[in-house]
Amino acid sequence: MTDLRSRIASELLWAPSVVLPVVAGASSWFLSWAVNGSVALNVAGLVGVLVGVGWLATRVIFMSEEVAAKVLRDEAEKIKQAEEEKLDDLLFRLRSDRDYRTKDFLTLLRTCRNDFEEFAKLPGIAIQSQEIVKQVRQLFWASTEQLEQSLKMHGLAERLSGDQRKKMLGQREQVLQDIQESIEHMQSAVRHYQELMNKETRADLSTLRDELDASIRIAKKTEERIRELEGEIDYDDPIKQ
Secondary structure (H helix, E strand, C coil), X not given: CHHHHHHHHHHHHCCHHHHHHHHHHHHHHHHHHHCCCCHHHHHHHHHHHHHHHHXXXXXXXXXXXXXXXXXXXXXXXXXXXXXXXXXXXXXHHHHHHCCHHHHHHHHHXXXXXXXXXXXXXXXXXXXXXXXXXXXXXXXXXXXXHHHHHHHHHHHHHHHCCHHHHHHHHHHHHHHHHHHHHHHHHHHHHHHHHHHHHHCCCCCCCHHHHXXXXXXXXXXXXXXXXXXXXXXXXXXXXXXXX
């Protein structure tokens, strides 16, 4: 929060429309001093500084909310860009498992999340959508983490043989089934939410929130199962198994 406030203050204070008149005014005063005083330069300096300070005051009084909104948008855009780069990297690495399902799952997850977030930004429902957006994102990232784990499991299975390989592939298959179910839950929840929001009389969202909570709990159970498996397996040295 402190960092956000400092960035908003910096945006207000160091805007070119504030800095340039002040710098120009200060420069005029410096030139006036260099030529042993000039009324014209002194007046120009005073005007420049007053214009800059006056515009700063105007921005603080009347434009603080607009500037804060811009800072928040810029921050959200940076986070979004970092997330997309992370997802692009995951998509690239999923090519190594030679399983079309994992790449399709990630594409479906991204499409579903993006469609929902765009819908949730519509006027009149943005505030009401905040909790649902949070839940959808939780389910989304839980599912992408499961995809990461499925990739690890594939890599390990490639280094195993016999019953160990079959066991690992079977466990990976269960993870993929869980991911598919999470995607279906997310798609269903998004459709349900859009239907509720498109009605003239919007129904209570508690049922939908409960559905998403249940889906998130299922995804977390899958994560716990994978962590238990990781505790039993040395990913770096499968020969020890």
